[in-house]
Amino acid sequence: DSGVTQTPKHLITATGQRVTLRCSPRSGDLSVYWYQQSLDQGLQFLIQYYNGEERAKGNILERFSAQQFPDLHSELNLSSLELGDSALYFCASSVDRRGGVSTDTQYFGPGTRLTVL
Amino acid sequence: EDQVTQSPEALRLQEGESSSLNCSYTVSGLRGLFWYRQDPGKGPEFLFTLYSAGEEKEKERLKATLTKKESFLHITAPKPEDSATYLCAVQNSGGYQKVTFGTGTKLQVIP
Numbered sequence: 001d002s003g004v005t006q007t008p009k010h011l012i013t014a015t016g017q018r019v020t021l022r023c024s025p026r027s028g029d030l031s032v033y034w035y036q037q038s039l040d041q042g043l044q045f046l047i048q049y050y051n052g053e054e055r056a057k058g059n060i061l062e063r064f065s066a067q068q069f070p071d072l073h074s075e076l077n078l079s080s081l082e083l084g085d086s087a088l089y090f091c092a093s094s095v096d097r098r099g100g101v102s103t104d105t106q107y108f109g110p111g112t113r114l115t116v117l
Numbered sequence: 118e119d120q121v122t123q124s125p126e127a128l129r130l131q132e133g134e135s136s137s138l139n140c141s142y143t144v145s146g147l148r149g150l151f152w153y154r155q156d157p158g159k160g161p162e163f164l165f166t167l168y169s170a171g172e173e174k175e176k177e178r179l180k181a182t183l184t185k186k187e188s189f190l191h192i193t194a195p196k197p198e199d200s201a202t203y204l205c206a207v208q209n210s211g212g213y214q215k216v217t218f219g220t221g222t223k224l225q226v227i228p
Contacts, residue, residue: 002160042220043161043204056215090160105151106216108160
């Protein structure tokens with residue numbers, strides 16, 4: 001158990017809908033990262049938040065957005081869903097001792113499996 | 118742009134048959150190299166972090182090594198429970214220190 005929690009475990013929805021995925025980082029970790037992993041593909045970095053502020057963006061679509069709250073949990077919002085958005089979405093967290101720059105290992109949550117029908 | 122290439126894509130071993138997985142990387146400046154294990158449908162599980170060429174780390178049947186261009190994950194006398202996908206990732210030492218993952222090596226250990 002990495003200490004990172006994600007809810008829900010599974011999500012089934014229809015095209016055009018909007019969903020919210022939730023992540024609670026390990027106790028003491030200030031940075032949260034979101035990744036997408038499609039079937040048999042590698043991990044694609046989406047976005048990073050550090051202590052409530054967006055730190056870096058990867059291959060995140062404009063239909064997707066995220067935020068990190070004062071209690072450091074994070075939410076990933078996916079809207080106007082398409083069939084191709086079906087994937088595993090992982091959250092990871094790290095301590096980041098130096099001013100928001102990632103200097104520590106990322107620990108991953110169990111993921112949310114999103115199925116868009 | 119940072120790149121990570123893992124080989125082979127898939128590896129099938131008999132129980133007890135030792136082997137190595139390769140991770141070749143190009144990065145503007147290496148901050149760290151990470152190895153993770155991922156079981157189907159689960160989140161990646163952290164194994165090792167290596168920071169500089171010549172460094173080695175061990176954990177049970179696994180040993181990770183690092184050179185300036187690649188890393189190896191050596192598996193000694195594997196057991197069926199070692200079956201998983203092994204992911205390699207590099208972190209650059211630039212302004213953001215981005216982490217880039219490889220696509221992994223899928224290991225199957227047959228009893």
